[in-house]
Amino acid sequence: MSEFIPSFNDKLIEKKWQEIWYNNKYFNAFDDSEKEKYYSLVEFPYPSGAGMHIGHIRAYLSLDVISRKRRMEGKNVLFPIGFDAFGLPTENYAIKNQIHPRIITDNNIKTFINQLKSAGFSFDFSRMIDTTDPDYYRWTQWIFLKMYEHGLVYKDIAYVNFCPSCKVVLSNEESQGGKCDRCDSDVVQMEKPVWFLKITDYAEKLLDGLDELESNQRIKLEQQKWIGRSKGAYIKFPISCSDKTLKVFTTRPDTIYGATFMVIAPEHPYIEAFKERIININEVEAYQEQAKLKTEFERIELAKDKTGVEIKGIKAINPVNGKAIPIFISDYVMITYGTGAIMAVPAHDTRDYEFAKKYNLEIVEVIKGGDITKEAYTNTEEGVLVNSPLINGLKVSDALNKITNYLVENKIGEEAKQYRMKDWAFNRQRYWGEPIPIIYCDKCGIVPVPYEDLPVTLPMVEKFIPTDTGESPLANIDSFVNCKCPKCGGQAKRETDTMPQWAGSSWYYLRYMDPHNNKELASREKMEYWGQVDWYNGGMEHVTRHLIYSRFWNQFLYDIGVVVNKEPYKKRTAQGIILGSDNEKMSKSRGNVVNPMEIIDEYGADTLRTFSLFISDYEMATPWNDLGLKGARRFLDKIWRMFPNVKTGDNYSKDLERSIHETIKGVSEDLENLKFNTAIAKLMTLVNEYNKKDELTTSDYEVLLRLLNPIAPHVTEELWEMLGHETLLVYETYPEYDEKKLVKDEIEMVISINGKLRDKVLVDASITKKELEKLAVESKKIISHLEGKQIVKIIVVPQKLVNIVVK
RNA sequence: GCGGGCGUGGCGAAAUUGGCAGACGCGCUAGACUUAGGAUCUAGUUCUUAGGAGUGCAGGUUCAAGUCCUGUCGCCCGCACCA
Numbered sequence: 079m080s081e082f083i084p085s086f087n088d089k090l091i092e093k094k095w096q097e098i099w100y101n102n103k104y105f106n107a108f109d110d111s112e113k114e115k116y117y118s119l120v121e122f123p124y125p126s127g128a129g130m131h132i133g134h135i136r137a138y139l140s141l142d143v144i145s146r147k148r149r150m151e152g153k154n155v156l157f158p159i160g161f162d163a164f165g166l167p168t169e170n171y172a173i174k175n176q177i178h179p180r181i182i183t184d185n186n187i188k189t190f191i192n193q194l195k196s197a198g199f200s201f202d203f204s205r206m207i208d209t210t211d212p213d214y215y216r217w218t219q220w221i222f223l224k225m226y227e228h229g230l231v232y233k234d235i236a237y238v239n240f241c242p243s244c245k246v247v248l249s250n251e252e253s254q255g256g257k258c259d260r261c262d263s264d265v266v267q268m269e270k271p272v273w274f275l276k277i278t279d280y281a282e283k284l285l286d287g288l289d290e291l292e293s294n295q296r297i298k299l300e301q302q303k304w305i306g307r308s309k310g311a312y313i314k315f316p317i318s319c320s321d322k323t324l325k326v327f328t329t330r331p332d333t334i335y336g337a338t339f340m341v342i343a344p345e346h347p348y349i350e351a352f353k354e355r356i357i358n359i360n361e362v363e364a365y366q367e368q369a370k371l372k373t374e375f376e377r378i379e380l381a382k383d384k385t386g387v388e389i390k391g392i393k394a395i396n397p398v399n400g401k402a403i404p405i406f407i408s409d410y411v412m413i414t415y416g417t418g419a420i421m422a423v424p425a426h427d428t429r430d431y432e433f434a435k436k437y438n439l440e441i442v443e444v445i446k447g448g449d450i451t452k453e454a455y456t457n458t459e460e461g462v463l464v465n466s467p468l469i470n471g472l473k474v475s476d477a478l479n480k481i482t483n484y485l486v487e488n489k490i491g492e493e494a495k496q497y498r499m500k501d502w503a504f505n506r507q508r509y510w511g512e513p514i515p516i517i518y519c520d521k522c523g524i525v526p527v528p529y530e531d532l533p534v535t536l537p538m539v540e541k542f543i544p545t546d547t548g549e550s551p552l553a554n555i556d557s558f559v560n561c562k563c564p565k566c567g568g569q570a571k572r573e574t575d576t577m578p579q580w581a582g583s584s585w586y587y588l589r590y591m592d593p594h595n596n597k598e599l600a601s602r603e604k605m606e607y608w609g610q611v612d613w614y615n616g617g618m619e620h621v622t623r624h625l626i627y628s629r630f631w632n633q634f635l636y637d638i639g640v641v642v643n644k645e646p647y648k649k650r651t652a653q654g655i656i657l658g659s660d661n662e663k664m665s666k667s668r669g670n671v672v673n674p675m676e677i678i679d680e681y682g683a684d685t686l687r688t689f690s691l692f693i694s695d696y697e698m699a700t701p702w703n704d705l706g707l708k709g710a711r712r713f714l715d716k717i718w719r720m721f722p723n724v725k726t727g728d729n730y731s732k733d734l735e736r737s738i739h740e741t742i743k744g745v746s747e748d749l750e751n752l753k754f755n756t757a758i759a760k761l762m763t764l765v766n767e768y769n770k771k772d773e774l775t776t777s778d779y780e781v782l783l784r785l786l787n788p789i790a791p792h793v794t795e796e797l798w799e800m801l802g803h804e805t806l807l808v809y810e811t812y813p814e815y816d817e818k819k820l821v822k823d824e825i826e827m828v829i830s831i832n833g834k835l836r837d838k839v840l841v842d843a844s845i846t847k848k849e850l851e852k853l854a855v856e857s858k859k860i861i862s863h864l865e866g867k868q869i870v871k872i873i874v875v876p877q878k879l880v881n882i883v884v885k
Numbered sequence: 886g887c888g889g890g891c892g893u894g895g896c897g898a899a900a901u902u903g904g905c906a907g908a909c910g911c912g913c914u915a916g917a918c919u920u921a922g923g924a925u926c927u928a929g930u931u932c933u934u935a936g937g938a939g940u941g942c943a944g945g946u947u948c949a950a951g952u953c954c955u956g957u958c959g960c961c962c963g964c965a966c967c968a
Contacts, residue, residue: 085923327968622964833949873904
């Protein structure tokens with residue numbers, strides 16, 4: 079053997095093992111294995127031109143470690159990767175540089191694959207998918223058509239969020255706070271024909287399914303909040319001298335006697351309907367115009383300042399007491415929620431209170447407990463109803479029941495649920511997305527593309543530019559637009575809008591099970607074998623969008639008998655983001671971006687892997703720290719340098735035995751609980767212990783290599799080979815601990831006085847309580863502290879401490 | 886405004902869920918060895934008047950509080966005129 083070098087050559091070793099693993103397909107999953115399956119999934123990346131980010135590394139590492147551990151535990155592991163490649167950055171880059179997005183995408187994917195491999199991720203690269211591949215998006219389109227077939231797709235003219243800069247319609251999810259998710263421009267409201275997916279039909283199922291999901295509370299809460307269910311009632315208020323009623327939604331029908339006026343949204347259809355009777359129609363229409371000009375963001379920003387106009391000429395009749403009350407138009411009521419109209423109860427709602435104060439409207443207290451001369455009394459759980467003939471003296475919960483029954487019996491109202499979540503606006507006016515498989519025929523109307531004609535492929539054209547009218551660039555491509563009607567064979571035109579970014583990712587976990595199937599999205603047999611995703615890790619930012627969308631698609635596919643499980647994911651976790659070393663979010667403009675490839679170049683993939691997991695609790699956001707990398711590298715080098723001290727031996731060294739079993743237990747548990755940082759700390763502690771010895775047995779050394787392998791796979795694999803093994807560590811067994819070996823015969827007990835540490839003693843594990851007390855009181859250190867004091871009592875906590883309470 | 890989380894050395898962080906605060910790592914200090922390396926090894930490293938004090942701040946419960954309770958300040962994330 080040549081001279082032993084005290085620091086390993088990461089470049090050589092890592093390249094060597096990556097070639098062995100990937101060329102021999104060591105990480106490929108088997109569809110026909112006898113072994114128990116394990117499906118671990120990470121959110122597939124968008125292959126941006128910038129290549130891999132440190133965030134990708136951290137996001138994928140957790141399940142790479144788990145997947146590697148599972149293989150060692152004898153599982154048939156499916157740990158796939160793919161690319162969510164449709165999207166605006168690629169299209170924008172394509173337009174700017176006159177390169178087709180196909181070419182850009184292919185190049186970016188190549189870069190990504192190389193980068194993923196250089197980090198040593200144990201993905202099954204044979205199952206790679208690309209959402210922009212017609213063989214893939216054929217099935218995205220297929221699912222859309224299935225939804226259409228089942229009445230979950232509809233077209234409507236609607237006010238949509240439109241980004242004037244990206245020239246694209248945005249979903250609510252993409253336009254939070256009135257800003258475009260991508261370019262941060264102010265979003266405007268635009269009336270457009272929109273394809274909607276009826277996700278609200280699945281609101282209840284999406285809520286129920288959360289019970290089965292294994293995740294932390296935050297992940298469930300954010301989804302619950304997003305769906306935003308409110309239980310309450312619809313109530314119909316008759317309109318004076320008319321057979322029409324104004325329907326409102328309220329969560330508090332018990333406060334109906336306090337309803338002193340009504341408010342409708344500026345877009346409410348009754349303004350048009352009662353145009354003839356409205357005396358101040360000019361004033362009302364002027365208000366409507368003004369409201370339209372405000373972006374949604376402005377409407378929220380100006381929230382403090384309530385504005386409105388009374389609609390003169392019509393009144394609403396409170397159906398429980400027959401009182402005629404005024405109707406106002408105001409933009410604090412949204413047309414998109416509930417019925418676009420409310421009964422205002424100023425005494426018990428802060429917004430209504432504000433409005434009533436401003437316009438000098440009557441405020442009637444119906445729940446006792448607050449002081450409505452000062453502010454609205456809203457925290458009414460303990461309150462008692464007053465001024466409400468039918469329900470006076472009742473507690474709120476009883477009043478709610480009684481009044482609801484009354485409303486239902488008298489056909490004034492009905493129980494109802496409302497959701498914050500709205501139907502999913504599903505079309506985009508862009509080129510680089512899945513074409514929506516719909517054809518418009520003058521004779522037959524809207525005709526879905528027949529299943530056998532899928533996929534509707536994107537045409538490869540030289541130039542495409544977004545149109546100013548908000549139409550897709552596809553609209554300019556005649557060869558795409560013009561087609562035959564599948565029903566009558568006549569001239570027809572294709573839908574030119576494409577699907578949103580979220581489409582392809584809504585079912586990709588299914589495709590991995592059977593990625594090359596050209597007959598079905600995946601075969602039933604394979605879906606039965608692979609079942610649910612056992613563990614899905616991704617970003618917190620996708621918990622409300624992608625996670626809900628994909629759960630919705632899966633539930634739909636389950637309902638029509640295509641997939642096997644109601645819920646796609648068994649367990650979901652989310653990594654904390656890595657901030658720049660300045661504790662700010664990484665961004666090019668701040669110049670605090672860490673490039674993982676540079677780190678691999680300088681320190682090697684094993685060091686990057688170890689450090690990214692060691693830096694902090696996996697679920698918390700943490701600033702990056704370049705210097706810390708050295709520590710990770712030092713740790714790996716220490717293990718490397720131990721190699722010459724390893725002597726043959728089939729058992730653990732006696733004095734290390736307990737530490738080894740403790741470490742095995744601790745590390746395994748930590749890895750399962752996402753506590754990678756403490757798992758690595760425990761391995762470091764063990765290594766420090768090893769380092770105090772001149773000699774180690776091969777068993778001592780190998781157990782360390784096996785424990786560390788999922789985290790630092792290259793260097794451990796190399797050392798494994800150096801030990802003379804001919805098989806790979808990748809499929810070696812994961813160490814197990816022996817409970818009996820954890821038992822200590824001697825325990826260090828703490829002796830404290832009034833809770834303050836005063837002494838420590840080493841005692842036999844079998845010591846009795848009495849003996850301990852005696853020992854404690856007789857300790858020299860303790861005696862000196864007890865001088866002149868009186869012992870009140872002694873508390874003994876077995877295995878831990880003795881506390882002497884003195885006066 | 887509502888919901889969730891966080892606040893611990895010079896820094897990143899641990900703390901078996903109420904029982905030795907600061908594991909592990911970075912950095913720093915001193916020494917050793919020089920194969921001058923991305924070194925390595927050894928010792929030390931919360932503060933401090935050596936008695937203590939100490940987990941954002943102020944109280945409380947307890948034999949015992951970073952951990953539980955009440956109040957308060959600061960930061961982060963999500964939602965936001967949702968009726």
